[in-house]
Amino acid sequence: MSRKHHHLKESEVSCCVKYFLFGFNILFWLLGAAFLGIGLWAWAEKGVLSNLSTITDLGGLDPVWLFVVVGGVMFILGFAGCIGALRENTSLLKFFSVFLGLIFFLELTAGILAFVFKDWLKDQLNLFINNNVKAYRDDIDLQNLIDFAQEYWSCCGAHGPDDWNMNIYFNCTDLNPSRERCGVPFSCCVKDPAEDVINTQCGYDVRLQWTMYIMVWI
Incomplete structure (x- = not known):
């Protein structure tokens, strides 16, 4: 009897964790879909989707890229985490964990490189700003x-x-x-x-x- 009760208690905790992860990831997924949708809508309004060659025409940064890239990454991660938690799919959960770890590693590497090559980064940042000033x-x-x-x-x-x-x-x-x-x-x-x-x-x-x-x- 006590063994059965212990089993049910473990199952209840596992269920709470599972649906917490599911709820968190579905919000992350929907937010990513919103970012991606805004980016694609902005490109459609500017006629980029009807003529993809115009993506590279702008001399400076197209801010829509931020919405598309960030939204796309959030959408993929949110989908993997959401379905992985709901279906207890270990492959999707591993993909979710590895992707998050990769993003953290890239951020850490970028921070170290920025500190080591700060003079080069400063020159590149000035060049980037100047190109955007030209394309204002x-x-x-x-x-x-x-x-x-x-x-x-x-x-x-x-x-x-x-x-x-x-x-x-x-x-x-x-x-x-x-x-x-x-x-x-x-x-x-x-x-x-x-x-x-x-x-x-x-x-x-x-x-x-x-x-x-x-x-x-x-």
Whole structure:
């Protein structure tokens, strides 16, 4: 009798663990599906899915890639963990565990390499930012990402406002017909708390005015 009772107690604990893992992984799975769906929907809106060659046309980063890659990995992991826990499939659970371990190992390796090769990484990061500055107007998602980053970190370009000379719309060359010539994006401006509406033209001519001020002062 006591042996039977002990067996039932072990079975109950095992069942709780199983459904806890199932519930956690199904949320992970659905979240991954949502990320993947948002990414594919964004690509469909931009016409990428109808012409896959345009994926590589953008000079900078397409933020949709983050949704697609992260969503795809979460979807696969969530599916393996969910079905593996529900069906007690050891193969899927092993795949789930190995994949998580691989991700952790890659993150650890990336952190070590970033510390060892920090100067090289800094140069690559500057190059990456500059390429995205050049492609600022080429993609609305990239534009929104750069504006968010500049507002969040209160910065303007990688080193300063003059980085925007690399963009054809903002550079200060005399032949540039753009109204944004010698300006910066509105996300570079210091926001006035009293303003309810964002002034998207606050960056117009700001670097031109600064250049003229220096010339006069000299």
